[in-house]
Amino acid sequence: MTEPTRILLIVTGGIAAYKSLDLVRRLRERGASVRSILTAGGSEMVTPLALAALSGEKVYQDLFSLTDESEMGHIRLARDADLVVVAPATADFLAKMATGLADDLATTVLLATTAPVLVAPAMNVQMWAHPATQRNVKRLRGDGIRFIDPGSGDLACGEEGPGRLAEPVDIIGAIETLLAQPKPLHNIRALVTSGPTIEPIDPVRYFGNRSSGKQGHAIAGALARRGAEVTLVTGPSVQPPPPVACLTQVETAEEMLAACREALPADIAVCVAAVADWRVKAVHKQKLSRRNGQPPRYEMEENPDILAQLSQTANDRPRLVVGFAAETEDVVDRARAKLERKQCDWIVANDVSDDSNVFGGDSNTVHLITSQATETWPRLSKEEVADRLAERIADALVEPTARP
Numbered sequence: 580m581t582e583p584t585r586i587l588l589i590v591t592g593g594i595a596a597y598k599s600l601d602l603v604r605r606l607r608e609r610g611a612s613v614r615s616i617l618t619a620g621g622s623e624m625v626t627p628l629a630l631a632a633l634s635g636e637k638v639y640q641d642l643f644s645l646t647d648e649s650e651m652g653h654i655r656l657a658r659d660a661d662l663v664v665v666a667p668a669t670a671d672f673l674a675k676m677a678t679g680l681a682d683d684l685a686t687t688v689l690l691a692t693t694a695p696v697l698v699a700p701a702m703n704v705q706m707w708a709h710p711a712t713q714r715n716v717k718r719l720r721g722d723g724i725r726f727i728d729p730g731s732g733d734l735a736c737g738e739e740g741p742g743r744l745a746e747p748v749d750i751i752g753a754i755e756t757l758l759a760q761p762k763p764l765h766n767i768r769a770l771v772t773s774g775p776t777i778e779p780i781d782p783v784r785y786f787g788n789r790s791s792g793k794q795g796h797a798i799a800g801a802l803a804r805r806g807a808e809v810t811l812v813t814g815p816s817v818q819p820p821p822p823v824a825c826l827t828q829v830e831t832a833e834e835m836l837a838a839c840r841e842a843l844p845a846d847i848a849v850c851v852a853a854v855a856d857w858r859v860k861a862v863h864k865q866k867l868s869r870r871n872g873q874p875p876r877y878e879m880e881e882n883p884d885i886l887a888q889l890s891q892t893a894n895d896r897p898r899l900v901v902g903f904a905a906e907t908e909d910v911v912d913r914a915r916a917k918l919e920r921k922q923c924d925w926i927v928a929n930d931v932s933d934d935s936n937v938f939g940g941d942s943n944t945v946h947l948i949t950s951q952a953t954e955t956w957p958r959l960s961k962e963e964v965a966d967r968l969a970e971r972i973a974d975a976l977v978e979p980t981a982r983p
């Protein structure tokens with residue numbers, strides 16, 4: 580490591596926790612600074628004193644310690660790190676991470692950090708192979724968490740197979756690879772809209788749509804991993820948000836537009852949200868009742884077109900505005916007409932006809948449409964679509980002639 584790197588090491592309660600001491604020593608030898616968080620389980624395996632002595636830093640253990648909170652709150656702990664490493668990560672800790680629990684300092688910091696996270700699992704071979712653990716790992720990978728998989732060999736429990744914590748030297752190798760990843764979008768501000776908007780009818784009912792937020796969230800994560808300072812403006816979504824600089828949760832199209840304006844100036848805007856086209860003109864203050872007799876009739880009015888407004892804004896127009904188009908027929912022609920009508924730079928068009936399973940699904944078949952060309956991408960996971968798009972965006976910003 581050429582530059583001093585700030586590593587936040589989380590040690591959880593696996594028998595392999597003793598290797599974390601060696602990891603700290605080696606990281607410091609390479610010039611990194613290491614702060615450690617010890618979970619309750621971790622402190623059964625190694626002492627805070629040993630970690631503090633090797634790291635030369637205080638060891639953090641308690642979410643609600645008044646002294647720690649005043650000296651170094653969990654948000655600062657999360658932010659003052661270039662990389663968070665969880666080594667060893669137990670099956671229990673992976674499950675907590677995968678569900679987004681925040682019931683101790685380590686899990687809270689992991690939700691609050693915008694730094695990349697590298698996880699080195701260690702557990703019994705059956706626990707590692709268990710479908711629940713593998714499901715959690717898959718989910719975490721989908722959230723952008725990196726893994727250094729456990730090695731095979733004799734385990735502390737006497738069994739044999741994959742489950743051993745990767746060797747400290749290999750964990751260091753993974754850290755170096757991760758930190759060496761180019762950040763082509765460093766200093767670039769990106770705005771991403773995601774999820775549906777919902778439009779109220781009365782205090783309990785609303786019009787909504789089936790957007791899950793998966794594709795938009797994946798794009799926000801892919802841009803952030805490449806160094807962009809991302810503002811993610813999202814409608815209601817159960818999708819866990821990726822680590823981004825700023826997350827704004829909204830409900831209606833008008834709120835989304837206001838949040839987008841607030842996020843300007845930005846270099847890039849990617850509008851993935853499925854914004855409701857219309858809203859109810861006069862939202863009922865009281866819950867509509869069946870006792871009123873006739874089914875209600877709604878007078879609707881048009882919502883603002885956020886993509887068109889961002890594309891046509893005179894001041895502060897992002898350098899690159901990308902829209903999405905969900906179509907069920909004439910996908911490319913309709914998307915191209917949309918690009919011209921709204922005056923955005925690119926449109927990512929996807930086929931959402933009945934059998935495509937795009938809404939809520941994990942994969943997508945898209946066409947990237949620009950003023951000059953149309954590219955058809957193979958069927959890819961939404962994460963892969965996000966990575967490809969982020970690469971294209973990075974190319975286009977660095978070298979405008981690279982635009983397809």
Ligand code: C5P
Pocket residue numbers: 772832850851852853854855856882883884885886887901902903904905917
């Ligand atoms: O016109 P249509 O809804 O098909 O356009 C889709 C694209 O426009 C998406 O990028 C979507 O995020 C954006 N859009 C918007 N505001 C609207 C409607 C659509 O930003 N009111």
